[in-house]
Amino acid sequence: xxxxxxxxxxxxxxxxxxxxxxxxxxxxxxxxxxxxxxxxxxxxxxxxxxxxxxxxxxxxxxxxxxxxxxxxxxxxxxxxxxxxxxxxxxxxxxxxxxxxxxxxxxxxxxxxxxxxxxxxxxxxxxxxxxxxxxxxxxxxxxxxxxxxxxxxxxxxxxxxxxxxxxxxxxxxxxxxxxxxxxxxxxxxxxxxxxxxxxxxxxxxxxxxxxxxxxxxxxxxxxxxxxxxxxxxxxxxxxxxxxxxxxxxxxxxxxxxxxxxxxxxxxxxx
DNA sequence: TTGTGTTTTATTGCCTCC
DNA sequence: GGAGGCAATAAAACACAA
Numbered sequence: 001x002x003x004x005x006x007x008x009x010x011x012x013x014x015x016x017x018x019x020x021x022x023x024x025x026x027x028x029x030x031x032x033x034x035x036x037x038x039x040x041x042x043x044x045x046x047x048x049x050x051x052x053x054x055x056x057x058x059x060x061x062x063x064x065x066x067x068x069x070x071x072x073x074x075x076x077x078x079x080x081x082x083x084x085x086x087x088x089x090x091x092x093x094x095x096x097x098x099x100x101x102x103x104x105x106x107x108x109x110x111x112x113x114x115x116x117x118x119x120x121x122x123x124x125x126x127x128x129x130x131x132x133x134x135x136x137x138x139x140x141x142x143x144x145x146x147x148x149x150x151x152x153x154x155x156x157x158x159x160x161x162x163x164x165x166x167x168x169x170x171x172x173x174x175x176x177x178x179x180x181x182x183x184x185x186x187x188x189x190x191x192x193x194x195x196x197x198x199x200x201x202x203x204x205x206x207x208x209x210x211x212x213x214x215x216x217x218x219x220x221x222x223x224x225x226x227x228x229x230x231x232x233x234x235x236x237x238x239x240x241x242x243x244x245x246x247x248x249x250x251x252x253x254x255x256x257x258x259x260x261x262x263x264x265x266x267x268x269x
Numbered sequence: 270t271t272g273t274g275t276t277t278t279a280t281t282g283c284c285t286c287c
Numbered sequence: 288g289g290a291g292g293c294a295a296t297a298a299a300a301c302a303c304a305a
Contacts, residue, residue, distance in 0.1 A: 060278060060299045080292090102279060105292075110277090112293095 063103070067093050071100070075107050 063071070074089055081089075081104050090097040 062277065062300065083290095099278085101291085103277095106278070109293080 063093075063095075067095070071103055071107070075104065079104070079108055079111065 070093060071089070074085070078085075081101060086097045086100050086104075089095075090100045093100065
């Protein structure tokens with residue numbers, strides 16, 4: 001074993017050059033400006049293969065790789081030091097107990113920093129996923145808005161075409177119809193998922209009449225008035241099928257199929 | 270070689286706990 | 288009040304590009 005082993009004779013370390021600040025309150029600012037190392041004696045210094053000849057005892061010295069190795073192993077088992085363990089380690093390493101304590105202190109700080117970095121990176125990736133999910137929901141929302149507008153216009157055109165020439169009550173304009181649609185009169189979207197996802201127009205043919213809500217499996221998203229959904233759910237007919245309930249001009253109130261679970265959008269685990 | 274950024278060792282002051 | 292922990296910081300040691 002080389003002479004700088006952490007099992008070296010502690011008596012050598014207790015000899016002469018130590019300036020060990022046992023009671024930290026003892027050193028005032030003036031004294032601290034004349035800092036001296038408390039690790040090495042002359043004997044240790046010159047026996048230590050890890051260091052060059054130009055190291056003088058006045059310089060701060062790093063711990064040897066072996067010392068660090070043992071400290072790391074000890075830190076792995078328990079990152080806090082009880083007094084007994086500190087004394088024992090210090091003896092083994094030929095260090096002052098204070099040095100061991102300082103090393104553990106700094107090691108805990110490094111460990112905490114690393115942990116914070118890991119946490120930050122996790123949080124950031126969660127946030128990025130959240131953001132991309134939000135964007136896709138925003139797109140859905142946009143699509144559905146134009147869908148509603150288009151349907152309202154069609155409806156008005158249809159009613160104008162069939163209205164009688166005389167004694168007719170004036171029809172509401174498209175915006176009024178749209179507003180009325182907004183007031184909880186939205187029928188479930190008749191567009192099937194594959195249709196909606198295709199690049200084609202979302203405008204429907206006449207035979208694609210609005211349907212009543214019957215299944216959430218076939219349609220995505222199903223636009224369901226809240227009261228209708230509650231009725232639907234109260235009937236117990238939904239059986240675990242989740243519906244994408246959209247307030248067309250407001251917030252999404254439940255996760256879309258295949259989005260929330262996989263992307264972790266609805267909460268971090 | 271030197272300037273610069275990073276890591277490690279150590280100190281200080283404040284806080285909490287017993 | 289003393290011991291020990293932590294955050295902030297200083298300063299030496301080290302790494303590395305120019």
